[in-house]
Amino acid sequence: MNKSWFVVCLISTLxxxxxxxxxxxxIYDGPEVAMRNIDMLLTDSAVVKLRLVARTQxxxxxxxxxxxxxxxxxxxxxxxxxxxxxxxxxxxxFSEEDYYQAEGNVIMRSLFSGDELSTELLNWDPxxxxxxxxxxxxxxxxxxxxxxxxxxxxxDFEEYTILKPSGTMSIMPAPTNPPPRE
Numbered sequence: 001m002n003k004s005w006f007v008v009c010l011i012s013t014l015x016x017x018x019x020x021x022x023x024x025x026x027i028y029d030g031p032e033v034a035m036r037n038i039d040m041l042l043t044d045s046a047v048v049k050l051r052l053v054a055r056t057q058x059x060x061x062x063x064x065x066x067x068x069x070x071x072x073x074x075x076x077x078x079x080x081x082x083x084x085x086x087x088x089x090x091x092x093x094f095s096e097e098d099y100y101q102a103e104g105n106v107i108m109r110s111l112f113s114g115d116e117l118s119t120e121l122l123n124w125d126p127x128x129x130x131x132x133x134x135x136x137x138x139x140x141x142x143x144x145x146x147x148x149x150x151x152x153x154x155x156d157f158e159e160y161t162i163l164k165p166s167g168t169m170s171i172m173p174a175p176t177n178p179p180p181r182e
Contacts, residue, residue: 031058031066038067042126048076049126054091067091071102073124075155083156084110086122100124110157116140117157129155137162 035057042050055069071091075084089104108117119137139146150163
């Protein structure tokens with residue numbers, strides 16, 4: 001009976017130890033790379049298209065990038081001149097879709113016209129060279145302030161369309177032609 005008692009105790013001890021050895025592993029889902037004081041140029045065929053400046057850049061496993069401490073962009077034309085600037089509290093780059101997003105106190109300026117856009121969220125498609133948003137926008141020009149929801153524009157901010165304009169806008173009368181002389 002001593003041998004059977006010993007076997008029963010041994011088997012129950014083995015099974016109880018096996019159940020206690022389950023160990024859970026935490027999966028790290030944070031950034032794979034963290035960089036500080038970023039100042040990089042994006043080029044296409046040796047032509048500078050964009051300068052990106054950020055205090056911090058976090059690169060995630062899927063190659064998305066997060067700029068949690070703000071982002072500053074300078075857009076260039078093919079002749080190397082700065083056409084517009086953009087500054088925001090935060091920035092993101094979505095690798096798979098290949099577009100950037102600026103968020104929080106977004107200000108974009110055209111250096112040629114002087115027009116200034118402000119919104120809370122703005123997207124930039126580098127392939128189409130377009131900016132867009134569905135959010136509320138305010139555009140200050142030399143003469144007036146335009147407001148509305150949604151915007152599509154060129155990245156130099158020279159041509160833009162407010163999708164749902166609101167507020168008061170100035171409409172210039174069409175020039176009148178004098179009657180022809182006989």
